[in-house]
Amino acid sequence: MTKRARLIFNPTSGREEMRRRLPDVLQRLERGGLETSTHATIGEGDATLAAADAIERGFDLIIAAGGDGTLYEVINGMAEKENRPPLGILPLGTTNDFARALGIPRNWEYACDLIIQQHTRSIDVGKMNQRYFINIAGGGSMTELTYEVPSKLKTMIGQLAYYMKGIEKLPRLRPIELYIRTDEHELHEEVMLFLIANSNSVGGFERLAPGASLGDGLFDCLILKKCNLAEFIRVVSLALRGEHLSDPNVIYFQTRSIQVTSPDYVQLNLDGEFGGTLPCLFTNLPSHLRVIVDESGQSSYKN
Numbered sequence: 001m002t003k004r005a006r007l008i009f010n011p012t013s014g015r016e017e018m019r020r021r022l023p024d025v026l027q028r029l030e031r032g033g034l035e036t037s038t039h040a041t042i043g044e045g046d047a048t049l050a051a052a053d054a055i056e057r058g059f060d061l062i063i064a065a066g067g068d069g070t071l072y073e074v075i076n077g078m079a080e081k082e083n084r085p086p087l088g089i090l091p092l093g094t095t096n097d098f099a100r101a102l103g104i105p106r107n108w109e110y111a112c113d114l115i116i117q118q119h120t121r122s123i124d125v126g127k128m129n130q131r132y133f134i135n136i137a138g139g140g141s142m143t144e145l146t147y148e149v150p151s152k153l154k155t156m157i158g159q160l161a162y163y164m165k166g167i168e169k170l171p172r173l174r175p176i177e178l179y180i181r182t183d184e185h186e187l188h189e190e191v192m193l194f195l196i197a198n199s200n201s202v203g204g205f206e207r208l209a210p211g212a213s214l215g216d217g218l219f220d221c222l223i224l225k226k227c228n229l230a231e232f233i234r235v236v237s238l239a240l241r242g243e244h245l246s247d248p249n250v251i252y253f254q255t256r257s258i259q260v261t262s263p264d265y266v267q268l269n270l271d272g273e274f275g276g277t278l279p280c281l282f283t284n285l286p287s288h289l290r291v292i293v294d295e296s297g298q299s300s301y302k303n
């Protein structure tokens with residue numbers, strides 16, 4: 001039976017690939033039995049409204065085409081609804097951390113074929129106050145950098161934009177004072193940054209949270225204690241190799257809910273987007289969303 005899909009795409013994502021690909025994508029989905037209508041996003045927040053609207057209109061499937069930013073917005077439109085149809089992903093953004101965590105290929109034809117096959121997997125969703133995330137949340141000086149890169153700039157120079165911004169920001173590192181409370185831990189610490197990971201593939205740091213699994217109902221929490229620039233750089237280079245968890249400057253634990261407060265003004269980053277400021281409560285919503293994945297080769301998916 002033909003199913004109705006709603007394709008929500010960001011025409012500015014990546015190198016504007018979706019603009020060129022749209023007719024081919026629609027044709028391929030149609031041939032695979034998915035009658036697909038589209039919504040091109042017009043700016044920030046639009047994908048959230050479009051996803052909520054698609055659920056209300058009873059679509060069988062929602063497809064998010066773009067980068068992590070688009071995906072974040074779509075999930076925020078879906079997470080509070082009672083009925084949540086499966087979510088397909090066409091990873092056409094500059095960064096596609098989440099798609100990579102699920103083993104969804106960047107190749108649009110292959111990604112379309114996965115959506116046609118509709119093999120789903122239930123994944124945990126992170127809730128932070130009234131917002132939702134799937135990859136990672138965090139706060140601290142370094143985590144402010146991702147959403148400061150304007151979308152236009154990202155389109156033009158892609159991944160390079162992140163590195164430029166990162167380098168610019170390094171001398172501005174400053175510690176923040178945090179109070180952290182979970183069922184198991186209570187901490188009061190001066191920290192450089194804290195990260196709450198849901199998946200294990202984050203911002204090019206594939207081994208940042210090696211224990212994180214999208215289906216275990218737990219967050220992997222990483223806290224980098226106050227340190228100097230040399231120590232900071234050492235931890236970052238260890239993190240690239242996945243060897244940072246035993247560093248004395250790193251606190252690591254798993255938990256299902258975590259409360260974070262601070263006397264400082266601390267901005268939050270949710271899946272690379274600005275996510276408000278502290279205080280906040282993070283809760284893991286186990287198996288909250290069904291995402292279409294590759295049945296055969298989920299190399300990086302851990303269960």
Ligand SMILES: Nc1ncnc2c1ncn2[C@@H]1O[C@H](COP(=O)(O)OP(=O)(O)OP(=O)(O)O)[C@@H](O)[C@H]1O
Nearest residue numbers: 013014041042043044066067068069070093094095
């Ligand atoms: N028509 C539009 N014009 C400009 N920005 C848009 C438009 N539609 C959506 N956006 C915004 O663009 C942001 C970035 O989108 P997305 O993540 O899909 O692409 P990207 O920048 O290539 O990838 P990433 O953010 O993963 O690096 C989204 O957060 C969204 O709010």
